[in-house]
Amino acid sequence: MKLNSRIVSALLLASLLLSGCNSMPFESDSPTMSRPMQMKPTSPLPSAPAWADEIAGLYEGQLRVKGLDPRTFPPELWWEVATPLLTQERRFHVREIGQSAEGRPLRHVTWGNGPIPVLLWSQMHGDESTATMALADLFRLLGEHPDHPLVARLRQNTTLHFFPLVNPDGAARFQRTNAQGIDINRDARALASPEARALKSLHDELGPRFGFNLHDQRPGYRAGNSDRQVAISLLSPPFDENRAINDVRKRAMEVAVAIRAILEPQLAGHIARWDDTFSPRAFGDLTTQWGTSTVLIEAGGIDGDPQKQLLRRHYFMGMLAALDTIASGSHAGLDIGHYFALPQNGEVWPDLLIRGGTVVVNGLPSLRADVLIDFKHPLSEEGGKIKEVGDLSGMQARRSIDATNMFIQALPCPVRGEEHTTQTVSITPGKAACLQISRDPEGHDIVWTLVRDVNPRHRPPSEH
Ligand SMILES: [Zn+2]
Structure with a gap:
């Protein structure tokens, strides 16, 4: 009997160990658990890519698009500034894919002819314009520096699809919701608003391998329990209540690590991770569910940067690092412990x-x-x-x-x-x-x- 119980215990232990190997170690075993198990990094944070200093050096003189300061620009002004950057000679293609509730055009911009489709959408919250500014800078890089090895790599390996200013009516008022009062990022399931429907149709049409859900968050957020203001926060949105990690989500975490790696030298301690509670109404969660490795990027705040023009540069560099790691495939195998090691968005300090x-x-x-x-x-x-x-x-x-x-x-x-x-x-x-x-x-x-x-x-x- 004794022997038998020992064997049973050994078998139990072995099966526990085996199941531990088979299931993701960081997956919470109960949906009610407040956060998944942390995964510690086992290697140093990768260094910034070789091109980082050179591109940062080009940024102010040759990449930052003028005319987008203050950051409360109307959508028509943004298109006025961006349209000359989006010509066919520069290998861009622009088409209208719908209209907002108030009849403003919704446009899809395409660039590149590589096999990896990537979809980036910005300003679905009308008062979150940092990414939209940074996208204009990215258009300038892609169009005006076609022979740069980084740009050539992006062109050959990815096709970039942009849906800037998803919520132009909100942007016109610099308010979060659309003209009908709908929060488009809570409309991914119901698809009640024309803007959400346009984004969903575009996603269905393209079937992107990677997606970027580009936002701003409240500048009061602190990094974890610290008193440090969050400048950038990142999330690989979950696709279910358990916050399980499959290959789709793991790829998004790898890309988030590449973003962290390029920003860390300037923003160490000011980069955070969003709470990953599943939200079945939100686009990032559903695009992950639909098979797109999605990264949410949120611009927070930097003191002394009221128009987010400094933050815009960091945002630009972060997006570029993400696109480059996708184009080169170098994200594969990045240590996602560096994603989990980011402090969560903590308390929001009032103003x-x-x-x-x-x-x-x-x-x-x-x-x-x-x-x-x-x-x-x-x-x-x-x-x-x-x-x-x-x-x-x-x-x-x-x-x-x-x-x-x-x-x-x-x-x-x-x-x-x-x-x-x-x-x-x-x-x-x-x-x-x-x-x-x-x-x-x-x-x-x-x-x-x-x-x-x-x-x-x-x-x-x-x-x-
Ligand atoms: Zn937002």
Whole structure:
């Protein structure tokens, strides 16, 4: 009996070991587990490709397309800038593949004649324009440097399909959703919006081996538990609830490692990984399910780069490294531990915290309170709204102003679009942020003023 039970134990152990080898080691065994097992890198992070310094050197003078700063450009302006770059002599082909809800053209750009089809789509969220800017720069590289070995390699081995500005109506308003209020990246299953249908048909038509879902994320994200702002975050979206890893997804992770490798020298510690909870309404998750190795790239923020023009260059370099590793096949065998080793997107820090002041609103008793403000455009600090008022000690924000021994007075907040009429005077969560900081309770000795938008030339009293 003893012997038998030993044999049984040995068999059990062997079968456990075997099943451990057969199933993916990083696959969670329960869908309710919050994250898949981590996989540690077993080799050093690959170095940046040999062309990285040379292309980075060319970027400002010869690749960055002018006219796309500020980043809130309308879609018509982008096409005006991009169209001269997309001629037949430069080997581009452009065709209309549909219209947005408001009748703006949706266009598919093709370049290259290699066997690997790659589909890149940008700005399905209308207020996320970094990739769209970087795509224009990429068009310039492909069209104006045809003999560069990197460009020749891309041309021979890949066919690049671009769907820039998936959501032109949203871009025209610089808002996330389309004109009908639909979040196109939650419309991959229902396909209710014309923009989502156009993307799905294009995907069906091309059957791309690789896909790039190009976005911007909130600039408040911290890398893991650190206080470091995330500049770029990456995701190989899952194709099921278990977040299993098949060959399709593994290839996307390899490509993400190539992106990390080129960006690491400049952005070490500021590159993160998106949460990989399966979302059956989202395009990246479904394109992975449909067999396309998909990489989500998100531009976060870099302090002092309100128009994301620096981030645009990093984004460009990241996309280029991804396309090159696909063209050369060098992604095969990259250590995906370097993907898992990226910190996850952590906490989102709110934008601006005014600490230690006394809030004075006409007609109400004054009170000691901190004031938290979020901006519609966090990097340029425009469109401020009061988020919270009260004891916010212990909270962290992207920027803090010390108003100790000072007074915060509500200012009239002119309602936009109405010439005379309504003005609100309050410091209340949800309301527009219009206030001043002064040294005296009456508000004569004013040290800082905010009327929705921060004036960058007007420095606040003290910051930390
Ligand atoms: Zn987005």
